Amino acid sequence: MENYRSKATILSVLSMGLGQIYNRQFMKGIVFLLVEAWSVFYFSGSLGRALWGIVTLGEEPRRLVRGKWVEGDHSIFILVQSLITLLFLVLFIIAYIMNVRDAYKTAQKREQGQQPNNFKQSVRYMLDYKFAQAFLTLPTIGVLFFTIMPILFMIMLAFTNYSAPNHIPPAKLVDWVGFQTFKDLLSLKTWSHTFFGVLTWTIIWAVLSTVTTYLGGLLVALLINQQGIKFKGMWRTILVIPYAIPQLISLLVMRNMFNGQFGPINQYLGYFGLGGLPWLTDPFWAKVTVIVVNMWVGIPVSMILIMGILTTIPKDMYEAAEIDGANGYQKFRIITLPMILFSTAPTLIMQFAGNINNFNAIYLLTNGNPVVGDYQYAGATDLLVTWLYKLTLDQNKYNMASAVGIIIFLIIASFSIYNYRRTKSFKEEDMIQ
Amino acid sequence: MSGRKARKGIRLGLSYLVLIILSIGAIYPALWVVLGSFRPGKSLYSKTLIPESFTLEHYRELFNSQSYMFGQWYLNTLKIATLSMIIGVFLTLLTSYAVSRFRFRGRKTALSTVLILGMFPGFMSMIAIYLLLKEWHLLDTHLALVIVYAAGAPLGGTFIAKGFLDTIPRTLDEAAKIDGASNWMIFTRIILPLSKPMLTYMALTQFVGPWVDYIFARLVLRTKENWTLAVGLYDMVASNQNTNFTAFSAGAVLIAVPITILFVFLQRLLVDGLTSGASKG
Numbered sequence: 059m060e061n062y063r064s065k066a067t068i069l070s071v072l073s074m075g076l077g078q079i080y081n082r083q084f085m086k087g088i089v090f091l092l093v094e095a096w097s098v099f100y101f102s103g104s105l106g107r108a109l110w111g112i113v114t115l116g117e118e119p120r121r122l123v124r125g126k127w128v129e130g131d132h133s134i135f136i137l138v139q140s141l142i143t144l145l146f147l148v149l150f151i152i153a154y155i156m157n158v159r160d161a162y163k164t165a166q167k168r169e170q171g172q173q174p175n176n177f178k179q180s181v182r183y184m185l186d187y188k189f190a191q192a193f194l195t196l197p198t199i200g201v202l203f204f205t206i207m208p209i210l211f212m213i214m215l216a217f218t219n220y221s222a223p224n225h226i227p228p229a230k231l232v233d234w235v236g237f238q239t240f241k242d243l244l245s246l247k248t249w250s251h252t253f254f255g256v257l258t259w260t261i262i263w264a265v266l267s268t269v270t271t272y273l274g275g276l277l278v279a280l281l282i283n284q285q286g287i288k289f290k291g292m293w294r295t296i297l298v299i300p301y302a303i304p305q306l307i308s309l310l311v312m313r314n315m316f317n318g319q320f321g322p323i324n325q326y327l328g329y330f331g332l333g334g335l336p337w338l339t340d341p342f343w344a345k346v347t348v349i350v351v352n353m354w355v356g357i358p359v360s361m362i363l364i365m366g367i368l369t370t371i372p373k374d375m376y377e378a379a380e381i382d383g384a385n386g387y388q389k390f391r392i393i394t395l396p397m398i399l400f401s402t403a404p405t406l407i408m409q410f411a412g413n414i415n416n417f418n419a420i421y422l423l424t425n426g427n428p429v430v431g432d433y434q435y436a437g438a439t440d441l442l443v444t445w446l447y448k449l450t451l452d453q454n455k456y457n458m459a460s461a462v463g464i465i466i467f468l469i470i471a472s473f474s475i476y477n478y479r480r481t482k483s484f485k486e487e488d489m490i491q
Numbered sequence: 492m493s494g495r496k497a498r499k500g501i502r503l504g505l506s507y508l509v510l511i512i513l514s515i516g517a518i519y520p521a522l523w524v525v526l527g528s529f530r531p532g533k534s535l536y537s538k539t540l541i542p543e544s545f546t547l548e549h550y551r552e553l554f555n556s557q558s559y560m561f562g563q564w565y566l567n568t569l570k571i572a573t574l575s576m577i578i579g580v581f582l583t584l585l586t587s588y589a590v591s592r593f594r595f596r597g598r599k600t601a602l603s604t605v606l607i608l609g610m611f612p613g614f615m616s617m618i619a620i621y622l623l624l625k626e627w628h629l630l631d632t633h634l635a636l637v638i639v640y641a642a643g644a645p646l647g648g649t650f651i652a653k654g655f656l657d658t659i660p661r662t663l664d665e666a667a668k669i670d671g672a673s674n675w676m677i678f679t680r681i682i683l684p685l686s687k688p689m690l691t692y693m694a695l696t697q698f699v700g701p702w703v704d705y706i707f708a709r710l711v712l713r714t715k716e717n718w719t720l721a722v723g724l725y726d727m728v729a730s731n732q733n734t735n736f737t738a739f740s741a742g743a744v745l746i747a748v749p750i751t752i753l754f755v756f757l758q759r760l761l762v763d764g765l766t767s768g769a770s771k772g
Contacts, residue, residue, distance in 0.1 A: 208616030
């Protein structure tokens with residue numbers, strides 16, 4: 059028995075593919091070699107610059123030389139390019155480890171006297187036993203580049219001074235500043251006042267909007283589900299309509315209907331001799347309006363959800379309760395309500411988390427307005443997310459926006475992870491079948 | 492006995508009354524806009540709900556006027572939404588099938604990653620995506636939107652789709668395997684036909700997303716003839732002061748009606764989709 063293992067391993071460590079060729083898996087070896095060649099070519103040109111870029115974020119801004127602008131380093135492009143290169147490096151390292159492990163395993167099999175798979179057999183093996191991984195490759199690449207990389211990028215921005223007016227490339231450079239942005243946000247009077255003001259409203263909004271839509275949905279579902287109510291399907295169809303209309307449309311329409319000067323609602327009130335209300339221009343009424351409009355949009359969702367659960371409650375529970383002489387209210391309190399609460403608790407928490415991030419409801423309806431005088435670029439109905447949006451796109455305070463984004467994430471993540479961990483489906487998911 | 496009957500009658504009567512009021516509340520704004528789109532003039536307000544005369548002028552205006560390129564926007568949106576839907580559903584299906592049917596190393600990590608990534612505010616990554624698209628010279632193209640919408644689809648849909656696939660008995664797969672079917676055959680011959688309701692639900696939601704997305708489309712699309720419906724419609728009401736509300740209503744009707752009809756029509760599926768997502772996480 060020969061010792062193939064160490065030779066194959068050493069060869070595959072030296073270069074991808076050599077171990078496979080040594081194992082007489084030529085096609086596979088050539089594929090690996092091509093990957094290696096391409097990677098060496100790519101990294102020799104970019105890796106040094108990527109490391110330099112991520113450490114320094116550029117050294118020369120755009121400058122005037124003898125009356126002409128000379129392009130310098132654009133810190134943000136450098137950061138993005140470096141990040142892409144480093145991500146490719148991670149992928150390359152993973153591929154390299156796979157290559158070594160594969161060479162080792164195949165050599166081990168040869169020592170036991172087995173023929174290594176030929177290329178066709180390898181593909182076949184992949185499809186039979188590594189099906190899940192093969193399936194996941196494409197989505198993973200998409201998620202990596204369009205979700206993970208952007209998030210990493212934004213997290214990094216929170217630790218730079220990338221903001222208007224003094225640190226916007228290409229005229230100026232951007233630098234790493236550590237936790238300075240967070241310190242400013244939480245302790246600098248102008249920023250912290252806005253931050254805590256907006257945070258407070260965000261939480262009030264999330265609680266109120268979740269509770270109102272949930273209770274509203276519960277009420278409607280119970281109303282329709284009562285014994286003796288006819289045309290249940292028709293009521294449900296009518297009441298589900300607000301959910302079926304795209305939010306973009308319904309919220310923009312509501313924005314016009316509640317318009318203080320020419321909106322139909324105030325004109326209607328005027329028609330009946332009542333004074334109009336400053337629906338969207340007074341801070342207090344604007345808050346009331348967003349909650350009410352959100353009920354209109356959100357109640358159908360809870361209604362559908364709760365109606366779905368009502369149908370799953372076993373009938374014999376009610377029959378047993380009736381034999382014991384329970385009245386309608388008792389049946390509701392002892393059977394219906396606990397069952398609904400039990401099944402919807404996870405959704406309720408997710409809806410709460412979703413409402414913290416409910417960009418559409420605020421932005422399309424009020425734009426975050428009315429403006430509050432002593433706030434930094436925020437209005438009375440701005441949530442943390444819409445404030446983040448304004449800081450990014452209108453004010454170019456990218457570092458501050460990223461810091462706010464990270465804080466939002468921490469709040470939401472703590473709710474969701476708690477929620478996810480305690481759901482049964484995570485702990486015992488294989489028990490379903 | 493009759494007292495009980497009377498009480499029941501009162502209860503039902505009150506319930507019907509509340510239901511009628513709620514129903515009016517639910518459809519009034521929608522009805523207002525639909526009827527508004529047929530009303531002559533420019534104001535969204537009128538004393539009566541039903542207009543005194545009907546006109547199709549606003550619809551004609553949308554497609555003929557120089558300032559609105561509604562026909563062009565409609566085609567753009569249709570193209571973007573259809574392509575993102577096809578690719579997005581495909582990617583979501585791959586992901587959810589893999590995590591529902593196979594047990595492999597890193598599976599729980601993958602699931603948790605999907606969950607955590609979904610918690611980041613979407614536009615936190617928008618600036619980065621914007622720069623990335625700029626790097627690749629994809630700004631102001633429809634391809635950029637399709638790529639980003641489709642790549643993001645698995646994050647939103649995987650959990651609901653997985654919840655559905657989990658309910659298809661695994662004994663079916665095993666029986667097919669014994670009969671000599673490969674994984675791919677099991678997927679195409681057994682799983683896909685059985686997942687039709689879920690596929691419809693997924694296709695619908697992933698079509699509607701791009702169809703009405705304002706934020707990201709606004710960021711990427713710069714020239715007016717490349718705009719989508721959402722960007723165009725928002726521009727119609729939010730940019731200028733003396734807005735033409737009736738034309739806006741007509742636009743709103745054209746965007747919302749196909750989607751709304753689909754949703755109401757597919758209500759059953761909606762219920763299933765929502766509840767399976769709810770009870771199985």
